[in-house]
Amino acid sequence: xxxxxxxxxxxxxxxxxxxxxxxxxxxxxxxxxxxxxxxxxxxxxxxxxxxxxxxxxxxxxxxxxxxxxxxxxxxxxxxxxxxxxxxxxxxxxxxxxxxxxxxxxxxxxxxxxxxxxxxxxxxxxxxxxxxxxxxxxxxxxxxxxxxxxxxxxxxxxxxxxxxxxxxxxxxxxxxxxxxxxxxxxxxxxxxxxxxxxxxxxxxxxxxxxxxxxxxxxxxxxxxxxxxxxxxxxxxxxxxxxxxxxxxxxxxxxxxxxxxxxxxxxxxxxxxxxxxxxxxxxxxxxxxxxxxxxxxxxxxxxxxxxxxxxxxxxxxxxxxxxxxxxxxxxxxxxxxxxxxxxxxxxxxxxxxxxxxxxxxxxxxxxxxxxxxxxxxxxxxxxxxxxxxxxxxxxxxxxxxxxxxxxxxxxxxxxxxxxxxxxxxxxxxxxxxxxxxxx
Numbered sequence: 001x002x003x004x005x006x007x008x009x010x011x012x013x014x015x016x017x018x019x020x021x022x023x024x025x026x027x028x029x030x031x032x033x034x035x036x037x038x039x040x041x042x043x044x045x046x047x048x049x050x051x052x053x054x055x056x057x058x059x060x061x062x063x064x065x066x067x068x069x070x071x072x073x074x075x076x077x078x079x080x081x082x083x084x085x086x087x088x089x090x091x092x093x094x095x096x097x098x099x100x101x102x103x104x105x106x107x108x109x110x111x112x113x114x115x116x117x118x119x120x121x122x123x124x125x126x127x128x129x130x131x132x133x134x135x136x137x138x139x140x141x142x143x144x145x146x147x148x149x150x151x152x153x154x155x156x157x158x159x160x161x162x163x164x165x166x167x168x169x170x171x172x173x174x175x176x177x178x179x180x181x182x183x184x185x186x187x188x189x190x191x192x193x194x195x196x197x198x199x200x201x202x203x204x205x206x207x208x209x210x211x212x213x214x215x216x217x218x219x220x221x222x223x224x225x226x227x228x229x230x231x232x233x234x235x236x237x238x239x240x241x242x243x244x245x246x247x248x249x250x251x252x253x254x255x256x257x258x259x260x261x262x263x264x265x266x267x268x269x270x271x272x273x274x275x276x277x278x279x280x281x282x283x284x285x286x287x288x289x290x291x292x293x294x295x296x297x298x299x300x301x302x303x304x305x306x307x308x309x310x311x312x313x314x315x316x317x318x319x320x321x322x323x324x325x326x327x328x329x330x331x332x333x334x335x336x337x338x339x340x341x342x343x344x345x346x347x348x349x350x351x352x353x354x355x356x357x358x359x360x361x362x363x364x365x366x367x368x369x370x371x372x373x374x375x376x377x378x379x380x381x382x383x384x385x386x387x388x389x390x391x392x393x394x395x396x397x398x399x400x401x402x403x404x405x406x407x408x409x410x411x412x413x414x415x416x417x418x419x420x421x422x423x424x425x426x427x428x429x430x431x432x433x434x435x436x437x
Contacts, residue, residue, distance in 0.1 A: 007212055007317035014211040015323065019204035023197065033272055036257070036264045041276035042199040043253025044075075045206060045283065046335040048381070050328050051151065052250045052284065053291045054308035055381075059243050061233035065288045067244055072281040075251040077422050078392045079277050081399050082255050083270045084419075088409055089402045090266065093130055106345075107188040109338055112259035113137075113345030126401035133394035134346050137255075140387035141343030142364055145336050146371040147249065147380045149175055151306065152332035154377060158307040159325045165376065172372045175333070176365040179340055183361025188341045198334035205327040206283065212316045213290035220293060229296045239434070246382035246433035248389055251284070255391070259342065306377045340364050382435035389429035396423035 004012070021028065028034050048055075056064035113134075152175070153168035182188060220226040234240045257273035264272070294312050313320035344360035351360070371380060399419045403412050 005318065007215055008319045010215050011208045011212040011317045011319055011323070015204050015208035018207040019201055022200035022203055032264060033268060036260060036268050036272040037276050037279075038199065039260060039276075040254045040257045040273050041280055042202065043256050043335065043338070044251060044276060044280040046148075046199075046202060046253070046331045048247070048250030049206060049284070049287070050155075050309050050324065051306055051381075052247075053288055053295070053312065054306070055247060055250075056288065057231060057291070057295045059234065059240060061231035062228070062292070063233060064292075065285060068250075068284055068288050071244065071247065071251050072277075072284060074248070074425060075254065076277050076281070077418075078395075078426065079254045079273060081392070081396050081419055081422055082258050083273060084399050084415070085395055085402065086258060086266050086270055086273075088406060089126070089130075089398055090261065092402055092405065093127055093398075107191070107337075107341035108263065109256070109259065110188065110341040110345040110348070112262050113342040114348050115259075115262055115345075124401075124405075126398050126405065129394055129397045129401065133391055133398065135350060136387070136394055137391040138343050138346040138350065140384065140391050141339045141346070142367040143371060143380065143384040143387045144249065144252075144339045145176070145343065145364060146172070146368040146375070147377075147384045148332045148336035148339065149368070150372060150375075150377045150380055152329050152336070154306050155310075155325050155328040155332070158310060169372050173369050175336075176369050176372075179337060180362045180365035183340070183344060183365075184358050188337055188344075188361075191337045195334040195338060198330040202327055202331035202334070205323060205331075206287075208323070209313065209316075209320065210283070210287055210290065212313075212320060213287070213294070216316045217290055217293055226293060227296070228292050231295065242432050242434040245389075245429040246385050246435055248385035248429055248433070249381055251280070252385070252388045255388075255395075256342070259345075340368075378435040382433050386430045386433045389426045389433065393423050393426035393430060396420070396426060 052068065053064070056067055060067040149172040150168065153171040156171065157163070157168055179188070182191070217226065234243075254273055254277050257269045257276070260269055291312070294315050297315055298312055310321045310324055313324050340361065343364045347360040347363055351363075371383070375383065396419045400416055400423070403409055403415050403419070409415065
């Protein structure tokens with residue numbers, strides 16, 4: 001067996017140490033604050049971490065870090081709206097108190113989304129918009145389930161040197177059929193264990209990748225070989241802006257804190273959502289900055305596909321392509337089942353009294369299968385971004401109505417102006433977002 005190279009050793013050591021801490025360090029596992037942080041953090045990092053560098057450098061060139069900063073600022077502004085609705089909107093909109101304890105027979109995100117939707121009585125304007133936003137979010141989750149599984153299929157088939165989209169769609173269809181059957185007969189509670197392990201390994205892989213990139217850049221700098229070549233950017237700035245709007249899904253996921261009221265109090269969810277966004281923002285920016293040298297040495301990135309990160313990572317360390325492939329498959333499956341559970345919870349609330357609620361999983365799977373066969377990975381990224389942007393826009397409307405309804409809220413006019421600006425931004429993404437090319 002050949003001896004490990006320096007970069008491989010750094011990557012593997014970081015992976016093992018970080019995974020051991022995340023999976024086996026008991027104080028971390030029993031910390032309520034950490035559990036409340038890890039749910040939105042894992043969702044943000046799983047949404048598009050592995051695809052963001054190829055997509056951004058291919059479309060924005062050397063401005064990739066700046067573009068990501070803009071996306072993150074937008075996401076943080078939307079997160080501020082969600083946090084406001086947690087603090088002020090929830091007490092106003094809640095009409096049915098949640099039980100302090102309950103027997104868990106379903107996936108926790110299924111329970112969280114269902115309970116949050118059921119607490120709203122559609123009477124006042126804000127409550128009507130809140131209900132509509134739940135319907136929009138259910139649609140967004142259907143799109144994101146297809147997105148995650150199309151990514152899973154891309155990475156899995158790439159490892160087998162299969163590059164036929166037809167086989168990818170077949171694989172996604174089989175997985176979605178399996179999820180629907182498991183959800184119908186047993187619920188997805190058992191899959192939560194797989195998700196927890198996948199989340200820990202995914203975050204450990206991200207740490208290992210950044211450690212490898214840091215070493216790669218440091219060695220190049222010490223050897224006097226650190227230089228970044230000019231990567232062209234599209235001359236059509238309006239088209240580029242629309243492409244960037246279509247990439248909101250890359251930093252989406254923080255809104256899951258909105259639906260964890262069964263497990264965590266409001267102030268904990270507000271604080272931990274903010275931490276999740278700040279931590280993920282720092283990781284994204286550092287990662288993209290460190291990737292600049294790798295992209296420069298890789299040559300023309302415009303001819304690469306959604307799995308380009310695999311080829312790019314091989315420049316850093318020889319073990320990374322295999323590790324990234326395995327991690328991508330696990331993390332995308334975990335993300336897909338989590339969103340499937342959340343969507344099923346919302347649908348269960350929407351169709352309650354009309355259909356057997358067990359059919360919620362089947363509805364999600366059928367919708368996701370249809371999207372899979374009608375779109376490709378790049379298109380689904382844009383559709384998912386626009387669907388979540390619509391939900392965020394509706395949440396902005398809820399926030400505005402809440403401000404107008406509660407005279408005790410400080411700085412009401414400034415808040416309404418800010419939320420209206422975020423509303424316009426989210427509406428723009430919903431209407432004008434385009435798939436990456």
